[in-house]
Amino acid sequence: MSSQHVPQATAERLPLYYRTLQHLVTIGKTRISSSEFGNLVQIDSTTIRKDFSYFGALGRKGYGYDTQHLMEFLRKTLYQDELSKVVLIGVGHLGTALLNHNFQKNNNTKIVRAYDVDPKKIGTEISGTEICAMDELAGADNHDITAAILTVPAAHAQEAADLALASGIRGFLNFSPTTLSLPSNVYVRHVDMTVELQALIYFLNHAMEQRNSQ
Amino acid sequence: MSSQHVPQATAERLPLYYRTLQHLVTIGKTRISSSEFGNLVQIDSTTIRKDFSYFGALGRKGYGYDTQHLMEFLRKTLYQDELSKVVLIGVGHLGTALLNHNFQKNNNTKIVRAYDVDPKKIGTEISGTEICAMDELAGADNHDITAAILTVPAAHAQEAADLALASGIRGFLNFSPTTLSLPSNVYVRHVDMTVELQALIYFLNHAMEQRNSQ
DNA sequence: CCTTTTTTGTTCCTTTTTTCACAACACTGA
């Protein structure tokens, strides 16, 4: 019964599972039950078991899940064991924060280049990542790049996305507070902090069932 | 038929609608149909009409929606027309990015104080927000503060959240890649950029139905 | 004023996601 079709909702939770398992392995926990894990990530244990079951039998009845094994399985599932190269466009505070964050350490992902328009930044490095001129993006061949992280001001987001698209990039993580218009064969994921804060405040004001998200 | 119960999925979309309406009003567009709006935010027009209908009849048949009116309605719904005060904990690059972003301009939200441990930062200001010592958070009375934005390193997130909780804060926007353990009457919203990037890469690798998120 | 067009609000149906409930199996300890 292995991965015939993994529901969207399940796929969205895998990275959270992966991160939590990394933590568990780090602190030396070798086994965990679905209910204990569920308490950690605040998701119902049935949902967790069903999520895992889409990938086959990952646990052992009467025992639970082996954290190391599960973590490695998820790593392979999430990354297919290849290093994913991404570029970052827009080296402001947010871009710098992401560069410093250094995804590579725990995850099979590396920001290989950053682009900016500021001449003072071009040519310098942040956490080992070189900052190139935005102009270079236009002519670049980025077909080996998995995704672009967009951290430019909203007014320039579409423009930057178009450049990246032309260079061969087919995945976008957009941090600008604007909806991008891109072809449908391109995958765009949108993170908007303003929206998150507004949603938080809405749920606080309309304090109905206090249900934590994610 | 006014707001009996607004579904979670609808509530999550309201901030996006609001932001888009702000944009429309700014560029001088006074009316819009659900289908045109749907194209903009990339959500089915039926879903949009249904979302609005939970709040009563906001549109006019044969005409569409008045952008100004709808925007103001959403503002009231999202903020209840009160200025929401929030504090920010952890003035690194990400924290600085959020301070510069200045929510207040378009949204009824203001970061009234920031906290950090770095003596070099304490006492300074960023975009008009004063940076206080983390120690001050311990004794503070923050019952008038709606939420805390957590932008501290993962290792200190729980600690910072506990301090904020003790000072009276009941809402959290957590940017640290760690799950917080807090009482159930507290609302926590979690934004994890690593998770977002991983999810993006997963969907690209398993390029099934290319469905854009949000 | 009357016809045609537009577009909402809503009902009903489909799909997706979550939750319940439990059989099956594997550990544990005597």
Next chain:
DNA sequence: TCAGTGTTGTGAAAAAAGGAACAAAAAAGG
């Protein structure tokens, strides 16, 4: 070896969300 306990994996039910279709109402255009 064997009862007893814990925990998974899953089929079936329930709940939530999404989408099609359309009546009703308003606008637009003579």
